[in-house]
Amino acid sequence: MDTSESRRAQVIGTGLIGGSIGLALRAQGWHVTGSDDSPEMAQRALVLGALDVIGFDESADVTFVATPVGAVLDQAQFALRSTAGLVTDVGSVKAPMLSLMSDPRFVGGHPMAGSELDGVDGARADMFEGATWVLTPIDGTDDSAFATIRSIVTTFGASVLAIPPSRHDSLVAAVSHVPHLTAATMMRLASERSEEHRAVLRLAAGGFRDMTRISAGQPGIWPDICAENRDAIVDELGRLIDALVEVREIIETDDRNGLLEVLESARKARIALPARVARPEDLVEIRVTIPDQQGALAPIFTLATDLDVSIADFEIAHSLEGNEGVLILLVDMTLGDRFQTGLTAAGYRPTQHRIE
Numbered sequence: 001m002d003t004s005e006s007r008r009a010q011v012i013g014t015g016l017i018g019g020s021i022g023l024a025l026r027a028q029g030w031h032v033t034g035s036d037d038s039p040e041m042a043q044r045a046l047v048l049g050a051l052d053v054i055g056f057d058e059s060a061d062v063t064f065v066a067t068p069v070g071a072v073l074d075q076a077q078f079a080l081r082s083t084a085g086l087v088t089d090v091g092s093v094k095a096p097m098l099s100l101m102s103d104p105r106f107v108g109g110h111p112m113a114g115s116e117l118d119g120v121d122g123a124r125a126d127m128f129e130g131a132t133w134v135l136t137p138i139d140g141t142d143d144s145a146f147a148t149i150r151s152i153v154t155t156f157g158a159s160v161l162a163i164p165p166s167r168h169d170s171l172v173a174a175v176s177h178v179p180h181l182t183a184a185t186m187m188r189l190a191s192e193r194s195e196e197h198r199a200v201l202r203l204a205a206g207g208f209r210d211m212t213r214i215s216a217g218q219p220g221i222w223p224d225i226c227a228e229n230r231d232a233i234v235d236e237l238g239r240l241i242d243a244l245v246e247v248r249e250i251i252e253t254d255d256r257n258g259l260l261e262v263l264e265s266a267r268k269a270r271i272a273l274p275a276r277v278a279r280p281e282d283l284v285e286i287r288v289t290i291p292d293q294q295g296a297l298a299p300i301f302t303l304a305t306d307l308d309v310s311i312a313d314f315e316i317a318h319s320l321e322g323n324e325g326v327l328i329l330l331v332d333m334t335l336g337d338r339f340q341t342g343l344t345a346a347g348y349r350p351t352q353h354r355i356e
Contacts, residue, residue, distance in 0.1 A: 008085075010034060010060040012075050014045035016115060016218070017090050018066030019123030022050030024156040027125045033057035037067075045120045058083055062152065065089040069096070070224035076100055088149050092172055093228040094136050094165040101138045101165060104294075107149045108136035108165055111158060112176065118218050129157030134172075136165040137298035143316070146297055159310055162301030173232035177225060178240060181233070183215040283312055284336040285328060285353040288343060290316075292325040300327065303346055309339045330355070 009025050010033040011018045022032045022045060034051040036042040042054045063079040065072050065087065072091040079087045080103055088109040089097065100106045113131035115122045133153045137146050150160050163171065190208070226233055250258040290296040304311050309331050317326040331339055336352050343350040 006031065008033070008057055008060045009062050009064065010057045010079075011051070011064045011066055012036075012079065013066035013068075013071075014042050014050060015066065015119050016117065016122045017111065017113070017127070018064065019045050019048065019050040019120035020113075020125065020127035021064050021066060021090070021156075023048075023123055023125035024128060025152075026050070026052070028155050033060065037071075041120060045123075048120060048123065050120060050123055056082070059085075061085045062149070063087045065091075068221050068224050069093050069228050073097060073100070076106065080105060086145050086148060088135075092176060092225055094168045096228055097136075098165060101136070102140060104142035105145060107141060107145050108168075109149065109153070110134040110136070110168070110172070111153070113158075114214075114217060126157065128153070131158050132161055133158035134161050134163050134168065135301075136168050137162055137301065138164065139298055140295045141298045142294055143297045146301075147314075147316075154313075160301075161305045161310075162298065163305050164302055169229050170232040170235070173229055173236045174239075177229060177233050178236040180214050180217070180222070181226075181237070182240065183212045187212045187215045280355060282333055283330045283355055284333040285330055285355055286336060286339055286343070286350050287353065288327045288329070288348050288350045289324055290327045290348075296325075297327070299346075300329075300343070300348070303342055304329075304331075304339065307335075307338055307342045309335045309342075 007030045009030045011022045011025075012035055014022065014034045014036040018034065018036075022034055025032045026049065031052050032050070033053050033055055034042060034045055035054065035056055036045070042051070045051045046054055060083050062085050063083060065075045065079060066089070067075050069091040072089050073096045076087055076089055076097065077100065080100070084105075086105050086107065087103075088107045090109055090111055091097070092110055094108050094110070097106075097108050101108065111128055111131055111133045113128050113133075115124075115127070133156075135146065135150060135153075146162075154160060186208075190212075247259075247262060249255075250262065288300065290300070301311065312330040312332070314327060314329045317328060329339075333354075340350045340352050
């Protein structure tokens, strides 16, 4: 791909996420074309500096499809037909995209970022700084396409995780979709109580506000999300309901030890949420011999996700002779042994080196 300042990208869908992608791309020197079903939205994105021009760019090196999830498949197919560049999406449901996963120019994606602000007016160039951006490769995903999309989104400040599309939807239901629906339900219950007791919402302290903040997000995207990911969301709601019933029974029976166990377990899990590695001296280098063929990266990056190992950077050293190359990965030094052990168990021959 061209690495000069003439790099061309386009965004289909110029709302909150699409607008933020446009701003982030332009901050990195890309020429960005954009379009939206709403001409007013596209014009606003242009005015706000998220786009260089409105339209469709057949010569785009990469296309980001940032429409509501119900429209992603059609728009991604159109971009693949109409351009020769790479195509990725930002949809939070991947089951509808399975038919595209075998196309070497398509890499599924999903940035775990957002805002309670609506539309492109809430877009920010730093929207993805410190956020997790999920990519959903399959075993046959083109290594160059995966590496390029990963490289682009990491310039936005995002940390990339690789998760197979078959697992993505259930995991996102648990950590994104059901939490949003739960927050909306809690907010609705409090609002109903406020009709009886006007002081209820004035009593809402920091904890309640933090837990329900996401319910202020754009409601219009959720019918599509819930329709496309119905089975996974229903399953996770069932697990949540069962867990709440268990807590209710603990409180009803005055099981103080049981309650402390639940709360302490939750506290430990919350404290253990991973933080990003910020300093080069906190990294180690893992070298892995891989077959010099397409599809070699996806299993390793997926394994890193399974082991909860964040890959800060990587490169591939191709062999001039033979059919093997060396994948060089930078990871948090505290996780180097875990990753090396996992790679060995998976049949690889990794080595670990301190960065001098």
